Amino acid sequence: MTKVFVCGRGGSGKSTLTAILAKFLISEGMRVLVIDADESNRSLYRMLGLQAPYSTLMEDLGGRVAVKKAVFERQNGSDSEDAKLHVDDLPRSCVSRRDDLAFLAIGKIYKPDEGCACPMSALEKGFLERLYVPGWWVLVDCEAGVEHIGRGVWRHADVFLVVLEPSHESMEMAKFMNGLAKEVNRPIVTVVNMVDEDIAEDVKTSVESLGISVDAIFPRDRRVASANLSGQQVPLLPDFVPSLRACTEAILNKVKEGA
Incomplete structure (x- = not known):
């Protein structure tokens, strides 16, 4: 079981790359x-x-109240349940599945003044702690920014996959994430997304000037943008396969090195 936390700035395309990487795997x-x-x-x-x-x-x-109660009880030691959860054990009501691809959402904010996302983070931590799916890849599409580190969810990650886009703000994010990953002793794989061919080398040089290796570069592609605009599934394009393979190999190698 390889647990990959896909992280990045809002707008970097981390959700798109999560979907494409899942399809490739x-x-x-x-x-x-x-x-x-x-x-x-x-x-x-x-x-x-x-x-x-x-x-x-x-x-x-049962919603936020039920989750808060469960978290409170667990913190006070009244919940001794330590059973592992497999994908096949999860309620069909909250899992969408096709063959060997499964999808689950932790929780969503739907209304004004619903409160912070802390109960969702607590639920995510508890769920990942009990999740046991030998032979599976687990791709966690994290919220934008570094909340997953601040709230301690990072403890259940085998590796951080940091998605950048060609911008100064994204480079700063990469530098910050790299420092945090070292602090919490987790390997990091860095990819740059939505890169025009004529600036690819400049982007790679800029990232590496920060002391961060670039493991893969994904091109900007109209077919992916069109699918996102129309709400269709993102295609697994042949042009992306070399970068996806490089990304996958980097993940496996860095997880192995950190084992």
């Missing part, structure tokens, strides 16, 4: 669970070409 004969941990995202299941689950995990467990 499936094409390579892998089994993949995609976890939507972004309380604002609404379309990751569509990018994967799946139907929306009937509910999120939080809704299936």
Whole structure:
């Protein structure tokens, strides 16, 4: 089981790359669970070409109040449940699945004044702690920024996959994330997304000038942009396969090195 936390700035395309990477892994004969941990995202299941689950995990467990109660009880030691969870054990109401591809969303914010996302983070931590799916890849599409590190969710990651786009702000994010990854002793794989061919070398040089190696570069592509605009599933393009393979190999190598 390889747990990959896909991180990045808002607008970097991390959800799109999560979906494309999932499709690539499936094409390579892998089994993949995609976890939507972004309380604002609404379309990751569509990018994967799946139907929306009937509910999120939080809704299936009874909503925020029920989750808060469960978290409180667990913190006070009254919940001794330590059973492992497999994909096959999850309620069908909160899982969308096609063959060896499964999708689950932790929770969403739907209304004004619903409060912070802390209960969702607590639920995510508890879920990932109990998740046991040998032989599967687990891709966690994190919320934008570094909330997953600040709230301690990072402890359940095997590796951070940081997605950048060609901008100064994204480079600063990469530098910050690289420092945080070292601090929490987690390997990091860095990819740059939506790169025009004529600036690819400049982008690579800029990132590497920060002391960060670039593991893969993904080109800007109208077909991907068109699919996102129309709400269709993102295509697995042959042009992307070399970068996807490089990304996958970097993940496996860095997880192995850190084992």
